[in-house]
Amino acid sequence: MVLVIQSRRKMTPGKMAALMAAAFLAVWVIPFAWATATAFQSETDAAAPKVTWVPPSGFTIDAFVKVFQDGNIPLWTWSSFYTSAAITLITLVISSLVAYALSRIDFRGKRVLMGVIIAPIIIPPPVLIIPLFNQMVALRMIDTSWAIVLPQVIHPAMVFVLKKFFDQIPRELEEAAVMDGASRLRIFTQIVVPLSRPILAAVAIFVFIGAWNNFLWPFIATNDNSLLTLPVGLQTIKSAYGIQYAQNMASALLAALPLIVVFLFFQRQIVTGFATSGPAGT
Template identity: 55%
Template sequence: MATVTEGRDVARPDGAPPKQRRSREGAVSQAQRASIVTRAAIATALTVLAVLWLAPLAWALVTSLKREADTTTVPLEVVPEAGFTLEAYTRVLSNDNIITWFVNSTVVTVVVTVLTLALSTTAAYGFSRTKFRGRKVLFALTIAGIMVPPQILIVPLYEQVTAMGLADTYAGIILPQLVVPAMVFILKKFFDGIPSELEEAARVDGASALRIFWQVVMPLSRSIVAAVGIFVFIGAWNNFLWPFIIISDPDLMTLPVGLVQVRSSFGIQYAQVMASALLAGLPLIIIFMLFQRQIVRGVATTGLGGQ
């Protein structure tokens, strides 16, 4: 039984004297306060970054809803006196070529995404699981391709595509975009983290290499394949330089290239420019909203952390 004596600490059931227990509770409370302050600082920083990222988008939306005369008023008005209007969108969509350019962009982007995924997944799986002579050298060359700026290859690609007679064709736009070394690297790192025992079990059951790849490996890689597909889709949809160089026929132009032609023919009309930019980016926003979970999950499992 614990007794109380003058000048001595009272013993507790946990065996710790009051002073030690108070110091321990103080340390815990300080740690909790530090954690709260850290989380508040992170939340504040993320909020500021989100506002900075959304501000141009919000300004583009507001400008696209103004009349052309209201876009150049001094001082600038967020809400014009005449109110908002859809006039800029009506004028942009009234261009007969807009639908054609949108269809061209959709066809090119979908084909590039599908074929790039097919090539990248098979190449990455080959590097990850197949043992052959020169594999390390070939993979090193693939990684080296990440460091080569695409702009350096524009001239030789143009000469090659022109010599093949593919200028002003869908094939001329699509073929140079199919090889993406960065995606091969990401997929290879992910495949390295898949236990080989699963494939060995399927092989014992008599499954072929193609069946193992399609029915065992690919279902386990849905998140990373979805993330890679979305990244490729965004890159192909926003690609301006190569289609601008290889295409001169207005009926084959993609949306980014066609909108530049509209902008130059109408002159600098800021409401229409902003409306065109928002219309061009709308499919990407929809794709991101639908597949944002796959994007986050894919980025989190790209082979980092020892895989």
């Protein structure tokens, strides 16, 4: 009984947080490790009923070779990259300008407009599929890159995040710039944007990841093989022999690999951007 009480006393908040972090890490790492191990197995070993981390016939890259032979991975990767980059750039421009206007400019109906902009957050994206498709058909954009890009550039959540950050920037900086004759646009580009680089980087990364992972809308918006994004293109690689577990896992790893690289290189910007409560932390 005494040992239990002492162990409870020794359980500090820091240790509790570390244990929770380790638990969450295990929940993510174990499935990823299993998918990786399966991708490097032969189809026979991957489909075997006996669960094993080390296949009897050893590891192989046959699944990856098959995926590259049956699909145009470089073209689909490039398509995913430039559409995701275009979506990210346009989203940053639109969201930052709207957020700055809502944060700094007082006008009639501002609260109503803010509510209208934020309300779509609660609308499930699949609900908008048919209206967006009809709109793209009317604009004759189906089977073009614009059909993939334009419907994904509106992010109400990012507007809300950026507005909250802009609210933290001292107005005295802008008032001093106004006294020096600076225009509203110059204040935004030369004062607000440099102070907001952490949150802008975080928003850019999240938008890029979301655009890269989006499967449903690119799948509906285009049938042109040269315009297929990587997640959509990988799903076109089918086999006549039923479910190919190794190939499916290899495809999933190929689609996730660029995002893993992005996160490893920019994880500091992600954490800093959303942990920063104001320009003092930039």
